Amino acid sequence: MDFTFNAYSLFLLISGSIMLFLSWYAYKKKHGALKIFGLMMLSNSIWSLAYGFELASASLDQAKFFIDIEYVGITTLPLCWFLFCLKLAGREKWYKRPLNFSLLASVTVVITLLVWTNSYHHLHYKSYFMDTRGEFPMVYIVPGISYQLFTIYFYLLLAIGSYLLITTFRKADPIYKRQNYSVVIAAIIPWLTNIAYILGFRPVGNLDLTPFSFAATIFFISIAIYRFKLFDVLPIAREKVLDLIQDGFLVVDQKNRVIDYNNAFRKYLIDPNNKKIIGTPIETLFPDQFAFFEFMERHQSGKIELHIKSHLGSFDLEADILYLDENKLNNDATIIKLQDLTHFKQEALKSQQQTEELKKLNQLKDRIFSIIAHDLRGPLVNLSEVLKMISNNLITVEEFKTLSPILNKDILYTTDLLENILHWSRSQLKGYGINKEYFDLKSMIINEVNYHLPSAASKNVNIVQNVFPGNIVYADMLMIQIVVRNLLSNAIKFCYEDCEINITAVYSKGKMLLSIADNGMGIKAEALERLFGGENISTRGTMNEKGTGLGLMVCKEFMERNDGEITVESEFGKGTKFNLFIPIEP
Secondary structure, three states, X not given: OOEOOOHHHHHHHHHHHHHHHHHHHHHOOOOHHHHHHHHHHHHHHHHHHHHHHHHOEOOHHHHHHHHHHHHHHHHHHHHHHHHHHHHHOOOHHHHOOHHHHHHHHHHHHHHHHHHHOHHHHOOOEEEEEEEOOOOOOEEEEEEOHHHHHHHHHHHHHHHHHHHHHHHHHHXXXXXXXXXXXXXXXXXXXXXXXXXXXXXXXXXXXXXXXHHHHHHHHHHHHHHHHHOOOOOOOOHHHHHHHHHHOOOEEEEEOOOOEEEEEOHHHHHHOOOOOOOOOOOOEHHHHOOOOHHHHHHHHOOOOEEEEEEEEEOOEEEEEEEEEEEHHHHOOOOOOEEEEEEEOHHHHHHHHHXXXXXXXXXXXXXXXXHHHHHHHHHHHHHHHHHHHHHHHHHOOOOOHHHHHHHHHHHHHHHHHHHHHHHHHHHHHHHHOOOOOOOEEEEEHHHHHHHHHHHHHHHHHHOOOEEEEEOOOOOEEEEEHHHHHHHHHHHHHHHHHOOOXXXXXXXXXXXXXXXXXXXXXXXXXXXXXXXXXXXXXXXOOOOOOOOOOOOXXXXXXXXXXXXXXXXXXXXXXXXXXXXXEEEEEEEOOO
8 A cells, every 4th residue: 555644644543542542541441421532532543544545545436444443433424423422411312213313324324334334335435536736636526415415414513512511501500510511522522523514615725624523523522531530530420429319408508509419309399390590599399487598597517307298299308408618618608408307207206105105004003903902992892891701690681782783783794894894904905806797786786775674674774775686896895895795885874863874886988887776974175185095083873883994995996996986976964976887898
């Protein structure tokens, strides 16, 4: 081969050789963007080296040989540039889709093949010849349709890549402005150069300055990489790091306008899709947070709690405010970190509730021990003393008959008390199981009514049950039986003579509503409010019957464990109605 080297060809050969070495050095790095940058340098070095030999060629055939080599770099360079810009902008997912990358790569392959086979179809070059009118021989080409389409493709990738860079760097922090300017300027240089060449502005005959401009582009980006540490403090990397942080971060200026933020901050906004956050006063984003704004007006670093409502619900936040002027970094900026304390608040509230429940349980335990020590012991001592008097012939049979109704009431009271203590204690055990099953409500009600007939007859109380056969419910029958037993016992206890107790059952709210109503003495309003509040309220009956208040606690506990509900309606002096909502299906 015959070569006549000139200044332009020598420049391209030297710069191409340097870029060939740098491309290998850059490709060895682990950073993804730097690897793509290495491939872009390789494409440009192939273009520069081949173009350098083309400019030094004396014959058309020799120049055409190097043009074919050039197009390996020419067709891959815009592709590498586009991939590089996607990587810098954090859009690498786009080219990782096989279809998208295959489409771009196919253009590179097709154009290269069209150039290599141009002599058969003349689609890329209509014609070309060696122009000897300048300082040195250069190939003059007449573009074909393939050349024009590739030029559009070339410009399109350059334009999209440059747009991605500019929009990405425009959002970046001012601390990156030097490296941003380097990359943006580098992106503009090939544009201006190639546009000038296409429009016919050619200072050196037919010399294409585009490879020279790409050499300048790579030079500027190299400065950004090695002088400004582009890939050490890459803006998109900074944004990804901030986005991985679950706490919300925002930066405001001296007028409390937002100048930067991370994605985690958006979940605290009413409108998460708001695209005008930058420049918006923080008072607009967090309305009605007066204590927070007053704290910021004092211009002191510190922490303050605030409660906000957003599109995701309510949040309890801790705002950690840092004024940068205290560190002499910037007199205008304030950094605010928003830490979500909602979970901790809920846990603290739950712990407080558990503490209150434990306190009530301890009070109830003390009350139960007191009941056992006095109410349970008293009737048993009385019975023991009466039996001793009988055995010692200290009382007559007639006197014993006089005392027997009182002893009977004491024994019934003691039996009910022991049952309720036993049932309540068992319900508090973690291992206490529930045996839910289908059963006929009417049959159970009849058994309980028959059980209470003697005590009702002693007060001439009439019990009327209007529960239809076939009313099937799904619950633990023993638990529901204990609930009904306690409610019937209370109804009789608080009924006057000749009162009436009505038991009805109807379907309501997808459950069976079992009502036990009486027209007895009723419950006072202040006692009604505390009836199911965890306090054991004991009230004497209409015939001075004693009570412990444990029965209703057992009723509430058993209904809740069966996924049911118990409510009460009462008016003092007119009567009381208890409503049981019992499930009919699992």
